[in-house]
Amino acid sequence: MLLSADDLQAIWLTLRLAGIVTAILLVIGTPVAWWLAQTRSRWKGPISAVVALPLVLPPSVLGFYLLLALGPSGWIGQLTQSLGIGLLPFTFWGLVVASVFYSFPFMVQPVQNAFEALGERPLEVAATLRASPLDTFFTVALPLALPGFLTAGILTFAHTVGEFGVVLMIGGNIPEITRVVSVQIYDHVEAMEYADAHRLAAVMLIFSFLVLLALYVWQHRGQRRT
Amino acid sequence: MKPMRYFALMLTLLAVSAVAPAxxxxxxxxxxxxxxxxxxxxxxxxxxxxxxxxxxxxxxxxxxxxxxxxxxxxxxxxxxxxxxxxxxxxxxxxxxxxxxxxGKLVLWSAQPNLVDDQGKVLETGNFKKIALANPKAAPYGAAAVALLTDLGLLKTLQPKFVTGENISQTHQFISTGNAELGFVALSQVMTDGKLTTGSAWVIPTNRYAPIxxxxxxxxxxxxxxxxxxxxxxxxxxxxxxxxxxxxxxx
Known part of the structure; x- marks a missing residue:
């Protein structure tokens, strides 16, 4: 076997993290995207800006604030402690929370674009057929926006797999719990184990390329059909 | 300033800069x-x-x-x-x-009374997380592992380990309170021969290989x-x- 047991563990952990984060963001991100696509509120601008923040913020800023907020004197830390969950840094669920923040725009923006591309017509037609707003959302908007969801899901998953800075800052590099692939590679490099670093880095490179290739080939086909 | 002295000063400055250009x-x-x-x-x-x-x-x-x-x-x-x-x-x-x-290794906590000067806190285990630098890459991390092995506590404490990428990050984990205590370099928590904050056990240097x-x-x-x-x-x-x-x- 090319990869060591530790490497495989890191890969499995990373896939699990990315899967859970994508699932959570599908649930949280969809209503936000829907609201942003539909609203005429003056809050649309500020909320959109907040959603996009992780795209431009360096991971060190996000990691630093998360470390403070999730810590014993931070507001999230005090909340989790009073709920009996304990502190989140250095735990798998801490990484999940951090990644949900970090990957938020990757879910919201493609879904919002898909909702906006629907236009008002299908929704109006549904309304004249006496569909309730909730009914319209699930039977009209969701199926039509499905390609947007697929793009968002893939990007969120891949982006979480590629996360490094935030995980490094709040993860504490614990095997099986917070040592994801990117951190494991960094570890190999730091320990001067360059051959191990190469193997795992190559896996990452090929994986990322294949994911993006699949996404673009599929999008291209979709465009030709329409 | 008198012209002569000014001249002398200029000359000195010139001489200095000629010998060692900044x-x-x-x-x-x-x-x-x-x-x-x-x-x-x-x-x-x-x-x-x-x-x-x-x-x-x-x-x-x-x-x-x-x-x-x-x-x-x-x-x-x-x-x-x-x-x-x-x-x-x-x-x-x-x-x-x-x-x-x-380098000297120290067991340090940002809390004032957590670490005693004998390091007994390691045995009582009255904490959730203990931070150290990555032992594979950082000598202070390796020294901490050597000490814990020597104390026979490595196995029991390992589940509580959080490892910093380097000793600065390890210090950051402890100073933000996310880890209650941990092993850092004495230089990080000491100025002018005194501990700056918290509590610490300066580990006797015969307990680990010199850093x-x-x-x-x-x-x-x-x-x-x-x-x-x-x-x-x-x-x-x-x-x-x-x-x-x-x-x-x-």
Whole structure:
């Protein structure tokens, strides 16, 4: 076997993290995207800006604030402690929370674009057929926006797999719990184990390329059909 | 100022600048040596007019960067292995390696009464997380693991480990309270011979192999008199007194 047991563990952990984060963001991100696509509120601008923040913020800023907020004197830390969950840094669920923040725009923006591309017509037609707003959302908007969801899901998953800075800052590099692939590679490099670093880095490179290739080939086909 | 004296001053300044033109020295510095390096750099710059550009980080990372052509002229490592390897691989000047400080390990907590001066807290285990630097890459992490092995506590405490990428991050985990305690370099929590905050157990130096921190002149600094001057300055009494003040041995 090319990869060591530790490497495989890191890969499995990373896939699990990315899967859970994508699932959570599908649930949280969809209503936000829907609201942003539909609203005429003056809050649309500020909320959109907040959603996009992780795209431009360096991971060190996000990691630093998360470390403070999730810590014993931070507001999230005090909340989790009073709920009996304990502190989140250095735990798998801490990484999940951090990644949900970090990957938020990757879910919201493609879904919002898909909702906006629907236009008002299908929704109006549904309304004249006496569909309730909730009914319209699930039977009209969701199926039509499905390609947007697929793009968002893939990007969120891949982006979480590629996360490094935030995980490094709040993860504490614990095997099986917070040592994801990117951190494991960094570890190999730091320990001067360059051959191990190469193997795992190559896996990452090929994986990322294949994911993006699949996404673009599929999008291209979709465009030709329409 | 009288013309004659002004003239003399100008002449002296000219002479000084002719002997040692102010230069910029790029130095890679082990994270644990950040605080002393800042003071040493300030004193050195005042004395020589040279300017030090210091990068602080993990020695393993610097090693990889230097191997791949990073423009550092001097490495102040956190161990004696990286400098020796750099010399052996032809990336550093043979014969230039020397120990500029011997690091001391401390068990530290940001809370005032958590750590006793015998380290009994390690046995009572009255904490959720204990931070240390990555033992694979950082000598302070390796020393901590050696100590815990010696105490027979490695197995019981391992589930509580959180490891920092370097000793600075380890310190950050503890100072933000996310880990209640952990192993850091004495230099990080001590100024002027006193503990700055929290509680600590300065681990007796016979409990772990000495953390020799070696300096080495890298190939790109070979011809630079300013880099040589800095290495000599590190060996000076003034610099060594300052290094001791931060809790290093020499």
């Amino acid at each position: 230069a910029e020295i790029q130095v890679a510095v082990a994270a644990n040596f950040t605080a002393p390096m800042k003071e040493i750099a300030a004193a050195f710059e005042k004395e020589t007019g040279h300017h030090i550009k210091a990068a602080y980080g993990a020695t393993g990372k610097f090693y990889a960067q230097i191997q791949n052509g990073a423009p550092f002229e001097i490495l102040l490592a956190a161990d004696d292995i990286a400098p020796a390897k750099l010399i052996a691989e032809g990336n550093a000047v043979a014969g230039s390696q020397f120990t500029y400080a011997i 020799r921190q070696d300096a080495v002149l890298l190939n790109s600094g070979k011809e630079d008199p300013a880099a040589l001057a800095l290495l000599n300055y590190l060996k000076s009494d003034a610099a060594q007194a300052l290094i001791r003040k931060f809790g290093y041995d020499l």
